[in-house]
Amino acid sequence: MTVQDSPTGIDAFATEWEAWHQRRDSTLAHEHGFLAVTGLHWLATGPQRFPDAPGTWSTGDEGVIVVLGEGEELVVDGTAVHGRHAFGAIPERGGVTAVWGAAVIEIAKRGGHDVIRPRHPDHPLRTAFTGTPAYAPDPRWVVTGTYTPFPEPRPTTVGAVAEGLQHVYDAPGRIRFRIDGRTLGLTAFNGNTPGGLMVLFTDATSGVTTYAANRALQIDAPGPDGTVVLDFNRATNLPCAYTDFATCPLPPTENRLPVAIEAGEQIPHERRTAQ
Structure with missing residues (x-):
């Protein structure tokens, strides 16, 4: 029985997500955040x-x-x-x-x-911060993919929300996965945990219900066979979604997904009139 089939599993999934979401907002609201x-x-x-x-x-x-x-x-x-x-x-x-x-x-x-x-x-x-709006957690947005490392990390130059600025990241590999029968791919950067990965992306919700410039997703280290789990329910805004005083990177061109990822954090209340 999968999480989708088990009421108990769905409740636990939602509870874990809510705790994660509250931790995210608490970090944002820190006195020096x-x-x-x-x-x-x-x-x-x-x-x-x-x-x-x-x-x-x-x-x-x-x-x-x-x-x-x-x-x-x-x-x-x-x-x-x-x-x-x-x-x-x-x-x-x-x-x-x-x-x-x-x-x-x-x-x-x-x-x-x-x-x-x-x-x-x-x-x-x-x-005045009251929290970040987000889609309700939904197990259908937990997607299994395959990570393929590059022979050598590829220096990847991306733009930034600050005009004229560029960032350079080493991309260790690429992730492929399927959503609604479509095969999609994302270039990955190094993540926040040992062996973990991070992807920057936009999708068909960007500028509509989610922040236009970018969102980020942290991914646990791949398994021995390259298997990774992308939980888009935990797709997050970068600081530039809240403030103009940020220099956040933009996603690589190939990370602009042609599907609507209706999961994760949405446009902050503070930006709703600015987009």
Whole structure:
């Protein structure tokens, strides 16, 4: 008997999904989560001051540098710093944070550019957040597929929601699966867990009921025979679905699915009038 055939199994499936969905929203609503970001500031060689962060900021041979004025303080790795502080070179897709009172300042590198993103707990986007709408969980959207690794990971360049920015990911392989009798495929990137995979995709719901630019799906490590399970009920929005202060990647062209994946997270309430 499958989950679809068992009332008990369906109840457990829905309960597990609801717990996952609540954890997702709790992470988003964290006091220094993405909903708390108040700005995306691109650093230059000349000093710049921003309204939501202390000091003047620049980038150069020493990496990111802040010069704090009189009475200004940041706490970095538990140590209070004053005056001039060099954060050093930030790796691509890496970042560090510095504490400023109740806020934190994220220092990061995206698409080869150094940026700072202040995160303030009292930002209205965070304080007004009521949760992410989503399709009701449905076992029919749990699909078995086959993962085929490439002989070598393929550097794959994708666009970004930030104009003019590009991201480069190593794609270790490709996943094939069937929905409604159609064979479909997705180029996979490395996931959040050891051996796991992640796919970025759009589908026929994108821009209608789901966020137009992208959604993401984490996939457990393939079995010995390459079998993978794609649970589209757990397809998630990226931060750009909620805020303009994000640099999220776009899916590779081949990951634009020609079917409607009516599962997973939908357009956030905050974007419903913006699409």
